[in-house]
Amino acid sequence: MGQLADKTALVTGASTGIGLAAAECFVAEGANVYITGRRTQELESAAQTLGDRAIPIQNDVSDLDDLDRLFGRIADDGNRLDILFANAGGGEAGQPLDALTAEAFDHTFGINVRGTVFTVQKALPLLNSGGSIVLTGSSSARRGVAGFGVYSATKAALRQFSRVWAAELAPRGLRVNIVVPGSTDTPGLRGLAENPSHAKAMLEGMASGIPLGRTGEPAEIANAVLFLASDQSSFITGSELFVDGGEVQVYP
Template identity: 60%
Template sequence: MGQLTGKVAVVTGGTTGIGLATAKRFAAEGAQVYVTGRRKPELDTAVQDIGSGAVGIQGDISQLADLDRLYETLSRSGRGIDVLFANAGGGEFATLQEATPEHFDTTFGINVRGLFFTVQKALPLLNEGASVILTGSTAASTGEEAFGVYSATKAAVRSFARTWANELRGRRIRVNVITPGPIDTPGVSGLAPDTEQAGQLKENLAAQVPLGRMGRPDEIASSVLFLASDQSSFTTGAELYVDGGMNQV
């Protein structure tokens, strides 16, 4: 028996990096996993990698119609949601001077508006005692240069968790935040314009971590599993840092 045997889990942004590693871990622990992604080829590949009857639903969380389609698909299955990992998100570097309205709207549209409605629209399907996990960032509590808009979105995510944990306590739904430090994912590499600069960025990030390296997606997946399972049955409204000590030491 796995820790999630018989459970239904939804992972947004589940085609790569932390989302994919977590979806695979959920499936290995016995869950029926639904994953979302914007690009069909990557989504199809992820579903094959996850195995165990995983279901891929193409969509962009910033588009409310796509979220409706996700939950309509789940509703037709006749089963509620036990675990919702609202993981989809992203960001780009831009200083206060450089940031454009498009940069601001896109980042908030995905990381704040998209996440908000991902959870709101899931409410009718969330089973009593479900676990909702939001992906935060160490950037929410630091002053990283050229990352101000992204950092503000992740601060909002942290705030949501506190409020929602209080609002949903009557249904025994737990809401927590997983806060990764620098994790070696395609998303991090994509912050740099080329391979050489991506390597330099990763070296700089690793140098800031007391453990002396970047984290792996599977390490975050293990911590998300803790928040998803009964192992964290007395944990809600919390922020779990998995950052190699970056924001702790």
């Protein structure tokens, strides 16, 4: 029997990277896992990797009607949720203030903040007492990195939401925490490189600013998410768990 036996989880943004790795952890520990993503082909591939206990639902968290369909499907299946990992998000590099467009601003806030806020809100009727909500933050929220103003601001906003929700949802027996990955070798991070041939050099440059001397792996972040989702963290809420190789704490 795994840590999550007989539990039901939802992982948004689970087609690749950290979301997929977390879903793999949850399945390995006995959970049934709904996974979502915007790209159908990648989502179906992730579901095949995860096996029979994964239920894929194509979904865009920035579309509130789509969110209603997602939670309607879970309810129609007769299921409730014990774990919500609100992981879906994204951002672009190279958006300094003087080049920022309203469209880019709205897009990033629409996915990372609006999408996360209403994912959590719409999940509330299905969440069981004793359940765990985990959000994906970013170490960039603690630093002033040129060109990342909008992205880092969205992640800072989620940190504050996690504190407030921890207070609001404690009477319901729900815990809310945020996992803070540092630079992690995911398709999304590699996509920030100017072209695929530059990705390795980009990751090596990031590694030079990390005390452990390397970037993280999705499975390492997933292990932290599993801890926050499981009963091992039953007395933890409103917290940040940094999984960044020491970057923020050692080199602030």
